[in-house]
Amino acid sequence: MRAKLDRLLFGDNQFFGVNHMSEDKARAQAMRFRDAAAVMEVLDAALDAGVRTFMCTTHDRISAICDRMRANPERYKEFTFYPSMPYAHKYANAVTEEGMFGALKRFLPDEGRLSAILRGGMAVARKDLEGLAAPLMDAEMKMFRGLSTPVIFLQNIVVDLLLGLGAKQAFRIFADQVRDRYRAEPGFITMNMPRLLPVLEEVGIDNPIICANINKLGFRMSGGLEANERVLRSGRFRAIAMSVFASGAIPPEEAIKWVCGQPNIASIVFGASRGANIRHTCELVDRYWPAASQERRALSAGTV
Amino acid sequence: MVRIAVAGLGKMGISHLSILKAHMDVDVVAVCDTAQYLLDILNKNTGVNVHSDFSRMLDEASPAALVLATPSAHHYEMARTALDRGISVFCEKPLTLAPDQSAELAALAQSRDVVHQVGYHYRFTSTFREVKRLIEADAIGQITHALAEAYGPVVLRPKGSTWRSRRSTGGGCLYDYAAHPINLLNWYFGMPAHVGGTSIGKVFSRDTDDEVYSTLYYDRPAGLTAQLSVNWCDESQRKMTTKLTLWGTNGRISADRQEVQAYLREPCGPLPDYQQGWNMRSTTHLAAPVWFYLRGEEYSAQLDHFVAAVAGRRPGGESCFESASQTDRVIAMLLADDSSDRRPDATAAKGVSRFFAKASAPFFSRQA
Numbered sequence: 001m002r003a004k005l006d007r008l009l010f011g012d013n014q015f016f017g018v019n020h021m022s023e024d025k026a027r028a029q030a031m032r033f034r035d036a037a038a039v040m041e042v043l044d045a046a047l048d049a050g051v052r053t054f055m056c057t058t059h060d061r062i063s064a065i066c067d068r069m070r071a072n073p074e075r076y077k078e079f080t081f082y083p084s085m086p087y088a089h090k091y092a093n094a095v096t097e098e099g100m101f102g103a104l105k106r107f108l109p110d111e112g113r114l115s116a117i118l119r120g121g122m123a124v125a126r127k128d129l130e131g132l133a134a135p136l137m138d139a140e141m142k143m144f145r146g147l148s149t150p151v152i153f154l155q156n157i158v159v160d161l162l163l164g165l166g167a168k169q170a171f172r173i174f175a176d177q178v179r180d181r182y183r184a185e186p187g188f189i190t191m192n193m194p195r196l197l198p199v200l201e202e203v204g205i206d207n208p209i210i211c212a213n214i215n216k217l218g219f220r221m222s223g224g225l226e227a228n229e230r231v232l233r234s235g236r237f238r239a240i241a242m243s244v245f246a247s248g249a250i251p252p253e254e255a256i257k258w259v260c261g262q263p264n265i266a267s268i269v270f271g272a273s274r275g276a277n278i279r280h281t282c283e284l285v286d287r288y289w290p291a292a293s294q295e296r297r298a299l300s301a302g303t304v
Numbered sequence: 305m306v307r308i309a310v311a312g313l314g315k316m317g318i319s320h321l322s323i324l325k326a327h328m329d330v331d332v333v334a335v336c337d338t339a340q341y342l343l344d345i346l347n348k349n350t351g352v353n354v355h356s357d358f359s360r361m362l363d364e365a366s367p368a369a370l371v372l373a374t375p376s377a378h379h380y381e382m383a384r385t386a387l388d389r390g391i392s393v394f395c396e397k398p399l400t401l402a403p404d405q406s407a408e409l410a411a412l413a414q415s416r417d418v419v420h421q422v423g424y425h426y427r428f429t430s431t432f433r434e435v436k437r438l439i440e441a442d443a444i445g446q447i448t449h450a451l452a453e454a455y456g457p458v459v460l461r462p463k464g465s466t467w468r469s470r471r472s473t474g475g476g477c478l479y480d481y482a483a484h485p486i487n488l489l490n491w492y493f494g495m496p497a498h499v500g501g502t503s504i505g506k507v508f509s510r511d512t513d514d515e516v517y518s519t520l521y522y523d524r525p526a527g528l529t530a531q532l533s534v535n536w537c538d539e540s541q542r543k544m545t546t547k548l549t550l551w552g553t554n555g556r557i558s559a560d561r562q563e564v565q566a567y568l569r570e571p572c573g574p575l576p577d578y579q580q581g582w583n584m585r586s587t588t589h590l591a592a593p594v595w596f597y598l599r600g601e602e603y604s605a606q607l608d609h610f611v612a613a614v615a616g617r618r619p620g621g622e623s624c625f626e627s628a629s630q631t632d633r634v635i636a637m638l639l640a641d642d643s644s645d646r647r648p649d650a651t652a653a654k655g656v657s658r659f660f661a662k663a664s665a666p667f668f669s670r671q672a
Contacts, residue, residue, distance in 0.1 A: 021586040023562050092315065102466070164323055164598060169349060246588045
């Protein structure tokens with residue numbers, strides 16, 4: 001199963017007060033989007049501009065968005081989610097509060113075998129890790145019931161933690177679970193793209209979907225701009241460019257022109273707080289990336 | 305290659321382990337923890353050598369350096385054990401729970417001529433480094449007041465069952481959160497002469513503190529005061545937010561992890577890149593790229609600083625034991641000055657004796 005990625009994806013940082021340039025801006029956005037209605041207004045504007053894929057973290061608040069979409073299936077029949085899991089702060093805070101063992105217990109329903117493993121009574125086999133992953137993933141995916149989720153991402157803190165540790169098989173477990181349990185394609189968000197690709201290939205995940213910072217400034221492109229460009233040129237994966245504007249540090253046109261000139265970019269994920277900004281980004285992408293423009297027009301005309 | 309061992313595989317230990325394993329000059333020779341299941345999973349999935357006995361790990365793996373991320377109450381004993389063997393130590397913050405012990409470790413590290421560092425990562429955060437540069441260039445003239453804040457959503461209900469929820473083991477807002485802004489003030493201004501009006505209170509916790517407020521008075525710069533305002537029961541914050549605001553005769557600087565905002569009344573000679581009026585610098589421009597990124601450039605940068613020093617490639621010294629022991633001294637001053645029990649509804653158990661309470665058993669002899 002190979003998902004066809006839309007060229008333009010809509011991101012969610014702006015809805016949750018994430019901004020790499022300014023805490024003030026982040027807070028103003030968090031206030032503006034305190035209601036699901038305000039979020040829906042922007043998602044509607046995106047949809048009307050032909051941007052129908054929402055790449056979002058599995059934050060509790062997304063479930064209200066999912067409810068609204070389910071309530072209006074005709075309007076949102078083309079709408080697609082690319083969930084990214086887990087919502088890491090939830091787990092990090094739980095570990096601080098209750099320790100690793102307590103946190104796992106809180107999020108896992110079945111205590112039997114898990115409990116025995118955690119108490120050191122039993123060796124941990126691969127199928128145990130799968131057994132740990134499955135209920136955690138189910139819990140994160142519950143809010144998307146009945147909605148389209150063709151690609152499911154492992155979120156960057158987890159990807160990069162596992163990558164650094166060298167726990168390579170974990171990527172394979174995630175990929176297998178996504179394919180088997182949700183009939184979806186696995187994706188990986190990372191801040192370390194050049195390092196991640198060979199590891200995914202090593203565990204048999206070919207032509208993977210990798211979402212990483214790709215911007216003219218080189219902001220958070222670990223390993224350096226050159227190594228990132230080299231791995232992009234290799235064409236062995238489908239790259240989704242994020243942080244294209246580096247949280248506003250690069251002027252929009254300069255940012256889009258540069259990223260559209262990079263080889264093998266499958267998609268661009270971008271965030272915006274207002275319809276006008278979404279349309280402006282779409283216009284820029286039309287100018288520098290004609291293929292995306294044709295695809296989006298077809299989408300908004302309802303021919304896809 | 306620098307041979308490094310990691311002790312303590314909680315949140316910080318695992319994060320350090322990941323960054324170290326991705327470092328080209330590091331060979332992680334062993335890790336140690338009391339949780340057998342964690343050791344088992346790590347050994348099977350990453351191949352790293354695992355130990356449940358700290359001393360044995362040091363004997364068998366013979367590391368050149370140790371990264372110590374065990375619960376704070378175990379830092380003193382474990383760091384001393386490593387230093388006695390001539391092993392360089394990177395210790396998570398706070399260095400210890402007693403300033404005398406911190407001072408002793410600092411002296412021991414000095415005498416052994418090893419590299420020593422404490423995980424005050426804000427000293428490696430690009431924006432706070434920029435503030436240091438501005439202060440050293442006298443950008444805002446004589447600094448008269450500082451406001452050092454940290455807020456976050458850690459304790460949001462009355463429960464908690466780990467060492468982090470007990471002050472006697474080094475848990476609480478004071479050690480976990482307030483230590484960071486205090487350490488930044490130490491970095492910029494050194495030690496305060498005294499502190500006053502301290503209130504270390506509870507919001508939800510039973511056995512530790514959730515908020516810390518105090519005023520710090522400095523002899524140098526003459527007349528400088530700093531206010532500390534820290535609360536880890538603030539759900540309006542997405543994650544920990546540390547903020548510093550400085551007022552001086554020539555303007556004002558405020559900084560958090562993302563951004564520096566500086567207002568200069570008059571241009572500053574040594575800073576031609578800063579103009580009169582408002583100046584904004586954000587992390588997107590200030591942060592130097594790292595070889596491997598996990599949660600923030602500063603976490604990689606601080607470990608690289610340590611590794612490079614152990615390898616003899618670059619001098620270390622940033623966030624050394626001596627500087628961290630200043631922070632522990634300020635924490636002790638705050639505890640001694642704490643007047644939260646004078647509040648009408650005070651429930652806080654004040655007491656320096658509790659604060660110095662020894663850990664019940666050394667980490668390395670504890671059963672999982």
